[in-house]
Amino acid sequence: xxxxxxxxxxxxxxxxxxxxxxxxxxxxxxxxxxxESILITMSLLGVLVFWLxxxxxxxxxxxxKGLAKLFKPVVRRLxxxxxxxxxxxxxxxxxxxxxIFGLGNAATPMGLKAMKELKRLSGGSTEASRSMITxxxxxxxxxxxxxxxxxxxxxxxxxxxxxxxxxPTILATLISTMAAILIDxxxxxxxxxxxxxx
Amino acid sequence: xxxxxxxxxxxIILVTATAKRVPAYEVFVExxxxxxxxxxxxxxxxxxxxxxxxxxQASGAMDAFLHLFKPLTAVFNIPEQILPLAMVRPISGxxxxxMTTELIRTFGPDSLIGQMASVMQGSTDTTLYIITVYFxxxxxxxxxxxxxxxxxxxxxxxxxxxxxxxxxxx
Numbered sequence: 001x002x003x004x005x006x007x008x009x010x011x012x013x014x015x016x017x018x019x020x021x022x023x024x025x026x027x028x029x030x031x032x033x034x035x036e037s038i039l040i041t042m043s044l045l046g047v048l049v050f051w052l053x054x055x056x057x058x059x060x061x062x063x064x065k066g067l068a069k070l071f072k073p074v075v076r077r078l079x080x081x082x083x084x085x086x087x088x089x090x091x092x093x094x095x096x097x098x099x100i101f102g103l104g105n106a107a108t109p110m111g112l113k114a115m116k117e118l119k120r121l122s123g124g125s126t127e128a129s130r131s132m133i134t135x136x137x138x139x140x141x142x143x144x145x146x147x148x149x150x151x152x153x154x155x156x157x158x159x160x161x162x163x164x165x166x167x168p169t170i171l172a173t174l175i176s177t178m179a180a181i182l183i184d185x186x187x188x189x190x191x192x193x194x195x196x197x198x
Numbered sequence: 199x200x201x202x203x204x205x206x207x208x209x210i211i212l213v214t215a216t217a218k219r220v221p222a223y224e225v226f227v228e229x230x231x232x233x234x235x236x237x238x239x240x241x242x243x244x245x246x247x248x249x250x251x252x253x254x255q256a257s258g259a260m261d262a263f264l265h266l267f268k269p270l271t272a273v274f275n276i277p278e279q280i281l282p283l284a285m286v287r288p289i290s291g292x293x294x295x296x297m298t299t300e301l302i303r304t305f306g307p308d309s310l311i312g313q314m315a316s317v318m319q320g321s322t323d324t325t326l327y328i329i330t331v332y333f334x335x336x337x338x339x340x341x342x343x344x345x346x347x348x349x350x351x352x353x354x355x356x357x358x359x360x361x362x363x364x365x366x367x368x
Contacts, residue, residue: 010254
């Protein structure tokens with residue numbers, strides 16, 4: 001699916017540009033985006049090095065295990081394939097906690113490290129495991145409590161009440177996160193059903 | 199409160215580690231190296247996806263595509279200006295943010311459209327970016343149902359944002 005999306009986006013863009021005289025903008029965009037992706041990688045590099053270093057200390061000091069133990073009943077149901085005291089669980093929980101507190105730049109490193117641990121659990125396969133898909137579903141629906149960026153924009157354009165959207169945002173996030181978990185479950189059982197027929 | 203959060207986390211980790219006689223600095227350096235490796239290995243995934251989206255956007259094809267869906271808004275009785283944002287939100291974070299800013303600037307932050315854009319922007323994330331980065335970082339090539347699950351959850355989130363704002367603010 002991702003192959004198709006990737007090719008269709010680029011090809012339809014180029015064909016469209018050929019007929020609408022926007023080839024110059026396309027050329028510009030290609031090289032600007034290459035630079036931009038390097039910038040994003042570099043800023044990720046910084047937070048990754050910092051947080052993964054710090055989280056390694058937390059892991060060795062037993063803090064991640066403690067966190068995993070604390071939330072065991074909830075996450076075991078979400079991630080039934082992960083052994084209860086595996087470090088993967090600690091990183092998944094750190095990722096979710098950082099997301100909830102709006103620490104976006106800490107959430108990504110912890111999520112990526114969790115993915116790495118999940119890859120180890122699935123024996124280094126290049127295929128996405130069940131737990132990986134669940135982790136992604138939770139992350140893409142975003143668990144933010146305080147949408148700081150949006151509030152900043154609202155303040156800039158002189159909103160009378162810049163924070164009125166916090167309540168509705170939390171509600172919408174809750175609904176989409178629950179939907180993500182349910183949809184993820186649905187597809188998992190569908191995969192299993194199809195797998196057992198084959 | 200938020201300025202205390204990160205320093206507090208650092209403090210707790212370092213104090214606990216020292217109490218348990220973990221050689222903190224050595225472990226930090228060891229763990230950090232992994233971050234370096236992850237960042238470098240996700241670059242090809244990120245660059246590839248970003249370039250493809252940029253071509254689609256810069257050519258004007260994206261606007262034309264979004265225009266096709268305008269009639270839908272009349273059917274569901276929602277402001278038509280919100281639709282492009284709803285469709286772009288899962289695909290491009292930067293494009294969505296600039297659309298949100300533009301909507302808030304044009305219609306005012308406290309207008310129905312302004313509120314709707316705010317909630318939509320805040321309550322969902324850029325699914326394509328997250329999938330690219332998370333799978334890219336560990337070299338997953340077969341994504342399974344991840345994209346479908348993410349996009350369907352976005353759809354639910356976007357519909358929820360529209361309905362919630364319609365109920366609360368109109």
